[in-house]
Amino acid sequence: MKNKIKLACIIDDDKIYVNLVKKIIETKKLCDHLLIFKDGKEGIDYFETLLQNFEEEQIPEVILLDLNMPIMDGWEFLERFTKIKNKFNNPITLYVVSSSINAIDIDKAKSLSTVQNYLIKPVKIDELEAVFNKTA
Amino acid sequence: MTESNTKQHIISSEKLEEDNFYYRESALMTSTGSWYIDFENKKSYWDDITRSILEFPLEFVPSLRMAKSLYAKEHQAFIANTFFECGISGIPFDVEIIMITANNRKFWARVIGKPVYNSEEKIIGVRGVFQDIDDIKQKEINLEKTSDIVASQNSRLFNFAHIVSHNLRSHSSNLTLIVRLINELNTVEEKLELLDNIKNVSDSLNTTIEHLNEVVTIQTNSNQHKEDVSFSTTLEQVTTSINQIIDTNRATINSDFSKAESIHYIPAYLDSILLNLITNAIKYKHKDRDPIITISTSLDYKNNDRIVLKISDNGSGIDMEKFGSKLFGMYKTFHYNADARGIGLFITKNQIESLNGEIQVESEPNIGTTFTIKF
Numbered sequence: 001m002k003n004k005i006k007l008a009c010i011i012d013d014d015k016i017y018v019n020l021v022k023k024i025i026e027t028k029k030l031c032d033h034l035l036i037f038k039d040g041k042e043g044i045d046y047f048e049t050l051l052q053n054f055e056e057e058q059i060p061e062v063i064l065l066d067l068n069m070p071i072m073d074g075w076e077f078l079e080r081f082t083k084i085k086n087k088f089n090n091p092i093t094l095y096v097v098s099s100s101i102n103a104i105d106i107d108k109a110k111s112l113s114t115v116q117n118y119l120i121k122p123v124k125i126d127e128l129e130a131v132f133n134k135t136a
Numbered sequence: 137m138t139e140s141n142t143k144q145h146i147i148s149s150e151k152l153e154e155d156n157f158y159y160r161e162s163a164l165m166t167s168t169g170s171w172y173i174d175f176e177n178k179k180s181y182w183d184d185i186t187r188s189i190l191e192f193p194l195e196f197v198p199s200l201r202m203a204k205s206l207y208a209k210e211h212q213a214f215i216a217n218t219f220f221e222c223g224i225s226g227i228p229f230d231v232e233i234i235m236i237t238a239n240n241r242k243f244w245a246r247v248i249g250k251p252v253y254n255s256e257e258k259i260i261g262v263r264g265v266f267q268d269i270d271d272i273k274q275k276e277i278n279l280e281k282t283s284d285i286v287a288s289q290n291s292r293l294f295n296f297a298h299i300v301s302h303n304l305r306s307h308s309s310n311l312t313l314i315v316r317l318i319n320e321l322n323t324v325e326e327k328l329e330l331l332d333n334i335k336n337v338s339d340s341l342n343t344t345i346e347h348l349n350e351v352v353t354i355q356t357n358s359n360q361h362k363e364d365v366s367f368s369t370t371l372e373q374v375t376t377s378i379n380q381i382i383d384t385n386r387a388t389i390n391s392d393f394s395k396a397e398s399i400h401y402i403p404a405y406l407d408s409i410l411l412n413l414i415t416n417a418i419k420y421k422h423k424d425r426d427p428i429i430t431i432s433t434s435l436d437y438k439n440n441d442r443i444v445l446k447i448s449d450n451g452s453g454i455d456m457e458k459f460g461s462k463l464f465g466m467y468k469t470f471h472y473n474a475d476a477r478g479i480g481l482f483i484t485k486n487q488i489e490s491l492n493g494e495i496q497v498e499s500e501p502n503i504g505t506t507f508t509i510k511f
Contacts (some may be wrong), residue, residue: 006353014306014310015336015339016310016336016340017306017309017310017313019333020310020313020314020317020333021313023317023330024317024320027317027320027321027326068302087364099302099305099306099309100302101305109505117143117436121305121309121313122309122310122313123308123313125316125317126314127322
């Protein structure tokens with residue numbers, strides 16, 4: 001393995017899912033630190049604030065984004081995030097992780113340049129490992 | 137007159153009488169009466185069948201002035217405009233509207249008219265027919281109603297299937313993930329730690345199924361017993377049951393049910409609708425002011441005096457552009473309130489629609505929200 005990922009970010013309102021992914025990441029030691037936001041608004045607020053004044057270690061290398069969330073859903077997050085993502089020096093790889101098996105959602109997400117890939121919940125553990133290793 | 141000429145004359149007069157007979161027969165059988173409006177002499181003429189359709193005596197002489205009174209109030213402006221367009225611009229028309237007979241009976245009529253020109257191509261009148269199409273129209277309206285009901289049931293069913301698949305999926309996928317993780321972990325202690333997660337999934341699964349059950353109950357209960365329910369009595373019951381919430385939030389509830397005091401409805405539904413909308417208004421109050429909720433009824437005279445209930449608040453409001461389409465969806469919450477469960481408005485909408493009503497919302501952030509229910 002090359003460099004291990006230092007910081008990853010989960011944007012998801014399902015607490016149980018977040019706990020489980022956190023557990024997998026810890027067990028498999030996939031990254032050092034994890035940022036967790038419970039909806040798109042919290043997530044985008046973080047990145048937009050970071051834009052003013054950021055240090056490299058505050059920028060996650062991977063984002064796992066849910067679609068169906070209260071207050072601000074994944075789609076709106078994607079729209080706003082796409083506008084600012086290039087202002088960060090380092091590339092940020094974003095995966096949509098959703099329980100939606102609706103073909104319209106999947107095609108729409110995959111067609112966006114900001115989205116690296118679409119993972120359907122429940123995620124497989126090796127799938128998750130691959131995400132972190134590929135990005136690292 | 138030669139002999140052959142006379143013969144011809146007799147034949148054509150016989151023919152004319154025969155034609156007349158057929159015209160009259162078809163006019164009678166199809167309930168179609170003729171009329172003519174003469175602009176030059178400012179008079180109108182009706183044939184016998186028009187008089188009989190409109191239930192006027194045979195010797196009755198129509199006048200231009202009374203024309204308006206032949207049409208239902210809601211169609212008067214429209215028909216006046218239609219006649220005007222025909223008389224001025226020569227546009228022929230063929231419309232279906234509600235007419236009123238001399239005995240004050242309303243019926244659906246087809247009115248067809250076209251301009252009459254003189255030799256100088258000037259419009260000198262409008263001529264046409266009235267046809268009584270009430271039977272057909274009533275059937276059409278009933279069919280439309282039935283089809284609307286079927287369509288709305290269908291869309292609720294589709295929506296429900298979507299909710300079931302989506303909401304159950306998120307739980308089953310968490311369960312799968314737990315199993316995968318258990319297989320992956322090495323020590324018994326670590327595996328045991330995951331038991332808590334199973335408990336959480338099972339709790340939320342139960343809650344979801346309870347909610348789905350509530351929705352199913354609404355669908356099957358819509359033929360439940362209806363009775364005359366008083367708005368003020370129901371409001372009193374609701375406010376008594378949430379007395380504490382109202383007091384702690386210093387909420388004021390004003391009501392005016394003078395326009396419609398009661399409604400033929402399922403009592404439990406009216407109770408639940410008021411309860412949901414009032415608790416919502418309090419839950420999403422504006423942070424700088426005490427909640428004031430105004431509840432009133434009115435009659436929609438354009439719509440068979442349908443009863444309309446309005447509930448307005450001065451709360452924090454909702455960004456309709458962003459959330460309007462999702463407002464009544466299940467598990468959609470737009471606020472950070474910890475007690476938002478995203479089920480209330482969904483249930484309310486389902487209850488109202490299962491009894492063929494509608495609910496609409498207008499809202500402005502920082503100003504407040506108004507829910508309008510047409511029963």
